[in-house]
Amino acid sequence: MKVPHSNAAGHRYVWTRDHLGSTPGVPDQFEVHAILFDPEATRHVPHTRRKWTELIERHEVAFLDYDNEVSACGKRCRMIFPLSFDTAEPDACPKCLEMVELWLNDRPEYERLRSEREAWITRKQDDELALGEEMDRALQRQAADIAGRKREQERKDTG
Ligand SMILES: [Zn+2]
Numbered sequence: 453m454k455v456p457h458s459n460a461a462g463h464r465y466v467w468t469r470d471h472l473g474s475t476p477g478v479p480d481q482f483e484v485h486a487i488l489f490d491p492e493a494t495r496h497v498p499h500t501r502r503k504w505t506e507l508i509e510r511h512e513v514a515f516l517d518y519d520n521e522v523s524a525c526g527k528r529c530r531m532i533f534p535l536s537f538d539t540a541e542p543d544a545c546p547k548c549l550e551m552v553e554l555w556l557n558d559r560p561e562y563e564r565l566r567s568e569r570e571a572w573i574t575r576k577q578d579d580e581l582a583l584g585e586e587m588d589r590a591l592q593r594q595a596a597d598i599a600g601r602k603r604e605q606e607r608k609d610t611g
Pocket residue numbers: 484485486523524525526527545546547548
């Protein structure tokens with residue numbers, strides 16, 4: 453079944469080289485993710501989405517360079533197709549299929565899972581930040597320690 457208000461997408465594209473140089477292309481095989489969007493909620497269309505929807509409307513595959521669009525399963529996708537996500541797609545991402553099922557039949561549960569995932573992503577970023585700061589402190593301690601030992605050695609050498 454072709455899911456309404458959806459687009460098929462891929463995580464990454466490939467670069468192909470020819471006499472014209474490098475051009476982005478579709479990989480031979482890849483997992484197909486679902487980009488879902490609520491047409492009711494498109495009044496404040498983000499810049500990224502505006503960019504790729506223009507390409508999609510011209511029936512072109514959108515290869516996003518610096519931007520990405522998050523799929524139903526939470527994957528950052530850089531390749532978006534001018535096609536709906538099809539649940540019969542053999543290479544469909546199983547997580548996206550689950551989310552699509554909820555999107556169609558249990559929207560509150562879909563929203564709940566989505567916000568849970570977003571909260572988890574934010575928490576993870578916070579953790580990484582905290583870990584980064586902890587590592588900085590550890591490195592500073594180590595540097596101070598080395599400097600201290602060096603000073604002590606110098607004192608011994610001169611004394
Ligand atoms: Zn997916």
